[in-house]
Amino acid sequence: MRRRPRGTGVAPRHLAGWLFADLFLVLFLVVLGMVASDGTDEASGTGKSPKPSVSPSGASPSPSRTAKGPLGLDPQRHTFAVSLSSGATGRASGKGTLNAADRKKVVAALDKEIRKSGDDRRIGMVITFGVAPQAQLGAATDLAEDVNRILKSERPQAFCGGNVGTRPFWSGGSADRVEIELYYINACEGQG
Template sequence: MSPRSGPALTHGAGWLFADLLLVVALVVLGGQWTPGDDGTPGPGEASAPSPSPGTASAGASPTAKPGLDPDSEEFDVRTDAVALRAGKAAAERAVREQVTAHIKDYPGRTAAMVIVWGTAASCGTCPVTDDASRAYAHAVATRLTSIAPGFFPPYDADIIRSYRNTSSDRAAGTATVELFFLRT
């Protein structure tokens, strides 16, 4: 048996591993902070001039960074899902009227991303199903850009997405339109 084996070596290796893990954690945490993140200038940086009155955009928070606002807005659209998927004029008109009425609540804004959650059945008296709900959500989603081209982005499955919502809190024939706006 060599002089450097046994419990003492194992014990020392454990402490070495713990110390290395602590160093890695500190490096990762330290790498997430950059000078100026907390509002103070870093070494060698001059302090930022304070904005003059009236130069900040209305409604913008001085600390908000541009990008997609994580707080979404939503509204419900109700119609006969089977009729809409079949392209019936009355269902199309109902969706158009409801969407037009709801987007008036967001003057001057443009949706950056839209998610449509559908709750539907495959027939008027059938139970709600995943396939029918997804098809209904898709039917509503593909119509949004033509209803309000200045408000909704051009239809793209990555920007306007449709999902099924088969939860019991929504009645069949309900499409929930969830809107995400850009921070300004």
């Protein structure tokens, strides 16, 4: 029987981070589900009539303010990947940033995904994975964080306010790539 040499595989502390991320996501979805009203008054068991939303001009609500399902975060994730220029992961390490061409790629990929799956909704949460070998774990996480900053600064109108959760993570694989998961919010106050 052969034994694996010491130091191979994924360290348990890295798995703990993934577990924390998964638990955070579940907790986030539970809280949003509790905050969203289902139209039932729990004390009396009667239905409440929803208040119609009226724009400041008094006109009827725009189609983008209409909920596309239950209020809150849509649990359906929309994933897309962006391949960046050679060395992008290394350049993002520490306080580095993506070059102009890579910034354009990331923003164009976001725009394409929103046109494809957005249905006039805004983004409620973004999880970005910097893809790189384990030896570049820190740089890949920095890359993911930089991509999240770029998305929010270049397309603020795509997000449901400035308080949208963005999380950077690492995923193993070939360097210089990011995988982005978008979660839309079905109704965003001030959307329109």
